[in-house]
Amino acid sequence: MRDEDYSQELLHWYDRHAREMPWRVGPGDLARGERPDPYHVWMSEVMLQQTTVVTVRDYFLRFTARWPSVTALAAAADEDVMGEWAGLGYYARARNLLKCARVITKDHGGVFPDTEEALRALPGIGPYTAAAVSAIAFDRAAVVVDGNVERVMARLFAVLTPLPTAKAELTDLAARLTPDLRPGCHAQAVMDLGATICTPKSPACGICPVKDGCQARTQGIQADLPRKLPKKPKPTRYGTAYVAQTESGGWVLERRPEKGLLGGMLGWPGTDWSEDAPPDSPPFDADWQELGAEVRHTFTHFHLRLRVKTALLPQDIALDARYHLLNETFRPSDLPTVMRKAFDLTRSDA
Template sequence: MRDRQVQDILDWYDRHARDLPWRVGPSARAAGVRPDPYRVWLSEVMLQQTTVAAVKAYFERFTTLWPTVTDLARAEDGMVMGEWAGLGYYARARNLLKCARVVADEHGGRFPETREGLQALPGIGPYTAAAISAIAFDEPEVVVDGNVERVMARLFDIRTPMPAAKPEMKAAAAEMTPNHRPGCYAQAVMDLGATICTPRSPACGICPWREPCLARTAGIQAELPVKAPKKTKPTRYGYAYVARRADGAWLLERRPDSGLLGGMLGWPGSDWNEDPRAAPPIKADWHRLTEEARHTFTHFHLRLKIDVANLPPDAEPEHGTFIPRHEFRPASLPTVMRKVFDLAHGSFENVG
């Protein structure tokens, strides 16, 4: 029975596999083309908790700037963080660089081929290690991500709430994983989860697993997997300070490596909490903008009051660094900081 289902989803994948920039499609794979482990790794890290649509442009940009893991290992930290800006979960970018440097310096520029070897690297956990091993090296590893959990919960009608159901999902995934074409199988299940077995309104009518799917038989496919309700997000408040020196340089600061937006550039500002204290980085004639910047993070809403100021050529702030006008790219800021800039920059006159 399991062999029948594996064959059915592989047949479906051979006909309907998504064409993705980092993917070697089923026909090319059958012709002997092997995926580049560097590109598989880079795409998997970018795809952690992130949509394919958001990742595509970043993947193209990164692989153009840094075609190999050795190239990436030699990049400057600030350059990589700036290129990652907007993609979110910035610890991924810091770990990406760490990982590239370990692979370049300690593994001769080649990725380990085993799940164990891969999972020892920074930013590579159980899912990513199994995925790289399966996709890049065609090892029959059990690949379990959110897609696989959803598909298995439905195929086997697993009603145990998450995250308690994880061991059952893993066992179900292990039961299904084939020794033949494991890389294609892993990508097939993820494509199925992304395009047919979707969280809401799954397209069961065109699913290659519609017959054996126990949740569909019971009519509860859209209710699975069962998840605990989310906690409501609190709102925090803060101040952001946008200052421009007379020569057009902007006063920014590099945030500490750990914590929220770690390692990213941002505007100087206060702490973000229920009752923040204003904390300008330099004595100046600050002007408060009418509009606040609003942004929502994973676990709280944020509202920032924005102060702007022009600084003299010899300004010496208590903290922060002046970024010359021609070196400053708003796109290299995390989104919340870019929102602040978008609101503030209109209040400055152009400098020739």
């Protein structure tokens, strides 16, 4: 099968089977002249990094309802955006989202640049996001490569080189198939194919629009591709979280440093997280009681086991300025997942 034949078959399939998503303008609406909103494309692509479509959908709808334009997002308070992002993970994305929105508003008059080069000059926009926004929002022939695309390319061309070593080879193959006409639809077609038919396990080859040209299927090795180098085992780190409430119902939290894991998020005071259990170091004097269970959470590069200690504080306690005492403004949903797990543990023990 020629490269252009792959592309045409994928576009024909996408026209009939494109997934409906709140940030996407479908092929029918595109044909009638509707154009994608670059703000929506950018927002969705940032949220979708390391996150599933099912999880992102509600976050995207909340964000765009509260901040309907890039200029509205640029004017938002940092803590409001971080609160809405809570639970979505990879919190540097939220910080970069704000930085990028403010640069677009200040330096570009609230209008997204339409080329990969200009998009990559913005904070928090890397090669993948720049290519995706350029192709989908502005229909430029950019090469969009995510995990779905890598899997489709590896199978179509029977690439035996394991990931991540094969990334450059798979990107070159994706570039060969990217057409000058409707490149945005083509990019979404390949991603949809990987998400719905050419799935990691048990690919549905019988209904694949390009099955006749799939070299891996011809060789009977499609389920074994792409190959991957063995992953290094994740280390386990340990720490303690101190969850304190006043007699009047206020909760004592602190905002984490801007840089580092969970940067800029509200959380419980606590020790460092290290591979050797750190010594007990309460943030202030109180009658701390240890719960009989621990929080277990997994980040990208390590597992975390977190002891939780609780204390009931007098209503008139004087706290250091670095702590935030939240009463009616406290929403557990504003906490990152690991901190919410600690809160839930204290509630279940109450």
